[in-house]
Amino acid sequence: MSLPFRRAAVLLLAAACTPSTAPAPAPAAPQANHAARGTITPARYVPPPARGSRARPEACLPGEPFAAPSALAEEAVAALDAGARERALACADEALRLAPRMVPALTARGAALAALDRLDEARLAFARALAVDPDEPEALLGAAELHVRRLGAARDALEAGLEYAVRGARSATRPPRKDKDLAARLELVAGMAENDLGRSHLALAHLERALAARPRDPDALYERGVALFELCRFGEARRAFERALAIAPDDAWAIHQLGLVAERSGDGRRAAALLARARTLAPDDFRDELAVDAGAFRAEVEAAVAALPAAEREALKLAPVEIQDLPDTEDLTAVEPPLSPSILGLYRGPPADEACTEADGPRCRSIVFYRKNLLRFARDRAELTEQVRVTLLHELGHLHGESDDELRDRGLE
Numbered sequence: 547m548s549l550p551f552r553r554a555a556v557l558l559l560a561a562a563c564t565p566s567t568a569p570a571p572a573p574a575a576p577q578a579n580h581a582a583r584g585t586i587t588p589a590r591y592v593p594p595p596a597r598g599s600r601a602r603p604e605a606c607l608p609g610e611p612f613a614a615p616s617a618l619a620e621e622a623v624a625a626l627d628a629g630a631r632e633r634a635l636a637c638a639d640e641a642l643r644l645a646p647r648m649v650p651a652l653t654a655r656g657a658a659l660a661a662l663d664r665l666d667e668a669r670l671a672f673a674r675a676l677a678v679d680p681d682e683p684e685a686l687l688g689a690a691e692l693h694v695r696r697l698g699a700a701r702d703a704l705e706a707g708l709e710y711a712v713r714g715a716r717s718a719t720r721p722p723r724k725d726k727d728l729a730a731r732l733e734l735v736a737g738m739a740e741n742d743l744g745r746s747h748l749a750l751a752h753l754e755r756a757l758a759a760r761p762r763d764p765d766a767l768y769e770r771g772v773a774l775f776e777l778c779r780f781g782e783a784r785r786a787f788e789r790a791l792a793i794a795p796d797d798a799w800a801i802h803q804l805g806l807v808a809e810r811s812g813d814g815r816r817a818a819a820l821l822a823r824a825r826t827l828a829p830d831d832f833r834d835e836l837a838v839d840a841g842a843f844r845a846e847v848e849a850a851v852a853a854l855p856a857a858e859r860e861a862l863k864l865a866p867v868e869i870q871d872l873p874d875t876e877d878l879t880a881v882e883p884p885l886s887p888s889i890l891g892l893y894r895g896p897p898a899d900e901a902c903t904e905a906d907g908p909r910c911r912s913i914v915f916y917r918k919n920l921l922r923f924a925r926d927r928a929e930l931t932e933q934v935r936v937t938l939l940h941e942l943g944h945l946h947g948e949s950d951d952e953l954r955d956r957g958l959e
Contacts, residue, residue, distance in 0.1 A: 606637035615645035622654035626661065634658040649675045653685045660692050668692055683728050686714030690735045694742070704739045711736035715755075730759035734766045741769060746776035747883040764794040771803060778875060778884040780810050798828035809918075810872070810887060836921045836930060843917050844869060850935045858942055864898055865911040865945050867938075871918045890923060891915050891937040893944035900947075913941040 607613045618641035625634035635658035641651035656671035675685035693707030718729035733756040740749035753770040771786030787804040805820030825832040878885045895911030902910035924930035
């Protein structure tokens, strides 16, 4: 099979954009009284700043010149909650000048840097925090969210984020912490990571634990719906997305997924309306589907086949190419756990060097392209052409007996 990378939702802190106040004009200097004679006071000389020096940063708590590092770290967290990312970073840095090993300040610094898109520095800040206290759940949550939500295009980042989340959830439930809410947030991130790694059967347990503590968390409800959809439990997925939308009615991702569920159930009109609404709410995340009809799509597939080496074209005689709009549920659920409904292609049958059996049916082998999934995945016609080529090579790899892991290592995921 060939799976698209599910473009995960990225949650960004919005900056508080307050326009700077124009400086008040200085009062006009009094006119000199030339009749009055007195001493002349020369202007005080102010030396220019040394090259490379920086202005002293404004104090985080000007009214508390001797504020404790813990108070500064708390102020950094409050600034983050208010969307004041630069202030949060300044307060965290001030705390760290006084207490360089203070884990809450390092954690707040990492969160502020992540919000400012300074991701490498954020990763280092969380690494410093965890070097001091490897089991601090807030620091583990920050590191997990950074790797899953912000760096999750790479499998290694997802795997790292999953480890942070699992360790953090375990730590948050142990004395003296025993913070159920924090543990639930970590379980949510673990579920997100498993979903994005294509292991939705493992995501469900994390998401059930998250919802046990936070039953009205729309993100956890959404991720549970994704896991159920990926496992072909479409009725349960629909109910999960509807629960999420009852709490957050304009969540474009939940609306989009609900549209995919409607499409799977054959309700084309409702699916089109939901998918269109998701595009309206989040045009950067959901584009119009490429306008490629069945004939033009078939031409793309035929061009990819024609470009193969002669030996591969000969191999295709064993596995005729088919085109379908969407995968059949029977094909998806023929294995355990089920295949994702979002797969781009599928190889049916045993490898070329194995004999067919009665269970394989009269058409022992075939390669299937899923038109709607490919059109939804590709951003433009050039990407469609490339993805059809990659999907064909991926399924040919299965014909030759290669596993998904081996194909991933060859860049054919």
